[in-house]
Amino acid sequence: MQPVLNIDDVKRVEVALTREGVSVSELMHRAGLAAAQEVLELGEMDNVVVLAGMGNNGGDGWVAAEALRAQGANVTVVSPVEPDALPGDLPRQVAQSAVRAGASVLVGPSRDELDDLLATADVALDCMLGTGFHGEVRAPFDIWIECLNASTARVVSVDVPSGLSAQTGLAAEACVVADMTVTMLALKPGLLTDDGRDVCGAIVVAPLAEQTDRLVVDEDPVAWRTDLADYLEALLPRTSAVDKFSRGSVLVVGGSRRYPGAAIMAALAAARMGAGYVTLATPASAAAVAQAHLLEIPVVPLPEDADGTLTADARDVVCKLAERSSAVLVGPGLRVSGGTCAVVSALLGMDVPLVVDADGLNCLARLTNGALPQYPEIIRRSAPLVITPHRGELARLVGRPAGGVSSLSDQLDAARDIVWADGGSELVVVGKGTATCCVSVERAVLPKPGPAALATAGSGDVLAGMMASAIAQRSEADVDPALLAAYVCEVHAYAGTLAAERRGSRAVMASDIIDVVGVASDAVDAHVAYPDGPAGE
Numbered sequence: 253m254q255p256v257l258n259i260d261d262v263k264r265v266e267v268a269l270t271r272e273g274v275s276v277s278e279l280m281h282r283a284g285l286a287a288a289q290e291v292l293e294l295g296e297m298d299n300v301v302v303l304a305g306m307g308n309n310g311g312d313g314w315v316a317a318e319a320l321r322a323q324g325a326n327v328t329v330v331s332p333v334e335p336d337a338l339p340g341d342l343p344r345q346v347a348q349s350a351v352r353a354g355a356s357v358l359v360g361p362s363r364d365e366l367d368d369l370l371a372t373a374d375v376a377l378d379c380m381l382g383t384g385f386h387g388e389v390r391a392p393f394d395i396w397i398e399c400l401n402a403s404t405a406r407v408v409s410v411d412v413p414s415g416l417s418a419q420t421g422l423a424a425e426a427c428v429v430a431d432m433t434v435t436m437l438a439l440k441p442g443l444l445t446d447d448g449r450d451v452c453g454a455i456v457v458a459p460l461a462e463q464t465d466r467l468v469v470d471e472d473p474v475a476w477r478t479d480l481a482d483y484l485e486a487l488l489p490r491t492s493a494v495d496k497f498s499r500g501s502v503l504v505v506g507g508s509r510r511y512p513g514a515a516i517m518a519a520l521a522a523a524r525m526g527a528g529y530v531t532l533a534t535p536a537s538a539a540a541v542a543q544a545h546l547l548e549i550p551v552v553p554l555p556e557d558a559d560g561t562l563t564a565d566a567r568d569v570v571c572k573l574a575e576r577s578s579a580v581l582v583g584p585g586l587r588v589s590g591g592t593c594a595v596v597s598a599l600l601g602m603d604v605p606l607v608v609d610a611d612g613l614n615c616l617a618r619l620t621n622g623a624l625p626q627y628p629e630i631i632r633r634s635a636p637l638v639i640t641p642h643r644g645e646l647a648r649l650v651g652r653p654a655g656g657v658s659s660l661s662d663q664l665d666a667a668r669d670i671v672w673a674d675g676g677s678e679l680v681v682v683g684k685g686t687a688t689c690c691v692s693v694e695r696a697v698l699p700k701p702g703p704a705a706l707a708t709a710g711s712g713d714v715l716a717g718m719m720a721s722a723i724a725q726r727s728e729a730d731v732d733p734a735l736l737a738a739y740v741c742e743v744h745a746y747a748g749t750l751a752a753e754r755r756g757s758r759a760v761m762a763s764d765i766i767d768v769v770g771v772a773s774d775a776v777d778a779h780v781a782y783p784d785g786p787a788g789e
């Protein structure tokens with residue numbers, strides 16, 4: 253797994269490195285050399301343009317320019333001011349050194365001059381703005397960024413594409429779209445989510461010092477990005493010695509007269525993920541339509557009110573079914589009412605592994621008055637509990653206003669508020685978004701996100717069904733619950749990729765994802781078990 257650090261923690265690592273004798277100047281040299289090395293590895297890159305800003309990110313660029321010049325490249329550095337006029341001591345010193353070494357400098361070019369220069373470039377190094385960037389991009393960099401994005405040069409961004417917040421992953425109106433980002437010391441959350449996913453290109457981490465790995469871990473990474481090999485312990489069993497019940501039985505409690513589909517999809521996804529026996533319990537007036545869609549899955553009708561949502565009388569039937577299940581999912585299509593809240597509350601009180609999604613979460617928000625972290629007792633239990641909120645649901649759970657969870661960084665913060673209040677090792681918060689985090693009290697895990705095709709109605713219901721299925725199949729095993737949840741997200745993401753290949757990237761509907769869950773999990777498992785191919789080729 254690769255550690256991900258908040259920007260403030262990256263700065264703390266920098267300070268710790270200086271305490272261990274690696275000066276900021278030395279770090280800047282190593283950063284520039286690391287960027288130059290990546291350019292050299294691209295192959296025939298004779299003409300290099302370096303777009304340098306006024307801060308330390310620009311300093312990295314001047315060092316890279318000097319190093320590339322020493323390797324025989326034609327290097328021109330574009331700077332807003334003369335090297336001697338750079339305000340920071342370090343950037344000024346490295347700029348003066350690059351000039352002495354023969355780098356050409358173009359100061360304050362017009363748009364046309366910059367276009368002409370970039371037209372001659374094989375590669376452009378983007379060193380305008382790094383982690384010190386905030387707000388909207390000011391002149392001249394907004395214009396430089398437009399020129400760069402319009403050019404045919406390969407673009408290598410240093411530390412972060414200029415215009416992207418490395419913390420939130422949100423891009424300013426002007427933002428570099430890179431082919432590669434060489435980021436210093438550690439991954440930052442903004443590189444992995446939202447606009448960051450579209451503008452970073454391939455990400456390379458440059459550790460800069462041998463102490464870095466240790467010091468990064470000392471800063472308690474905000475999350476860990478998984479590699480496929482990490483999932484080895486999370487794989488679902490593939491033994492022959494099973495029957496349909498021992499392969500895991502899942503109870504899905506969801507649906508309403510108004511929304512019967514969500515629970516149907518969740519039940520189908522649970523079956524496709526490998527549970528041997530799935531049961532759907534749904535309000536009576538949704539049961540007939542559900543049964544018509546589900547040949548293999550029995551549907552149990554539950555007491556309902558005049559609106560076709562569950563009444564509190566449904567509790568007894570649900571709890572009896574839950575006692576016989578290896579895992580329960582509650583929520584998809586349920587709606588929020590006194591009756592549905594009573595059912596959610598009853599399931600939370602049982603010791604069966606439980607997944608709460610969608611309206612199940614909205615019931616949880618209502619039960620805790622929109623302040624789940626203040627009422628940890630409601631989710632404190634001895635059996636596993638996985639809650640799968642998207643950003644809106646997560647905001648509602650922790651009492652933030654609508655839109656109050658708007659980045660991966662916010663997802664991580666809100667999820668931590670919940671798991672730390674709970675303090676138990678049985679709880680995982682799966683904070684969903686353009687990147688998804690699986691957060692337990694132990695750690696936060698970031699599975700590889702899927703394509704934007706997953707942003708389609710019902711895709712979360714599919715994930716929830718898969719999640720309950722996986723937990724049902726691993727209920728006896730000693731596996732890190734955050735890792736198991738991340739494995740399920742990884743399969744869901746890959747199913748999204750397969751569905752997009754099959755249907756077209758804009759055409760995917762949730763049922764298309766369900767259709768390929770099985771092949772997606774086989775493929776992910778094969779890659780986990782044999783990363784280099786089955787014969788090691």
Ligand SMILES: NC(=O)C1=CN([C@@H]2O[C@H](COP(=O)(O)OP(=O)(O)OC[C@H]3O[C@@H](n4cnc5c(N)ncnc54)[C@H](O)[C@@H]3O)[C@@H](O)[C@H]2O)[C@@H](O)CC1
Pocket residue numbers: 262263265266279280283305306307308309310311312380381382383384385386387388389390391393410411412436437
């Ligand atoms: N953290 C570390 O350990 C290391 C950091 N290094 C580099 O240092 C960078 C951070 O350096 P700084 O803190 O000097 O910050 P930056 O160089 O990212 O940005 C600061 C400069 O950008 C300007 N600026 C900020 N917002 C702007 C806006 N909206 N429009 C136009 N200009 C704007 C500021 O006025 C200032 O001149 C990192 O991104 C990385 O490239 C490396 O040199 C070595 C190691």
Ligand SMILES: Nc1ncnc2c1ncn2[C@@H]1O[C@H](COP(=O)(O)OP(=O)(O)O)[C@@H](O)[C@H]1O
Pocket residue numbers: 610642684685686687688701702703704705706707708709710711712713714715744
């Ligand atoms: N832009 C995106 N890129 C990748 N995955 C996404 C994106 N948007 C949403 N997803 C994923 O799609 C799923 C959507 O879940 P959710 O919002 O609960 O949908 P619904 O409520 O319609 O079922 C989540 O797994 C989420 O991580």
Ligand SMILES: [K+]
Pocket residue numbers: 309378379380381382409410411412413414
């Ligand atoms: K940059």
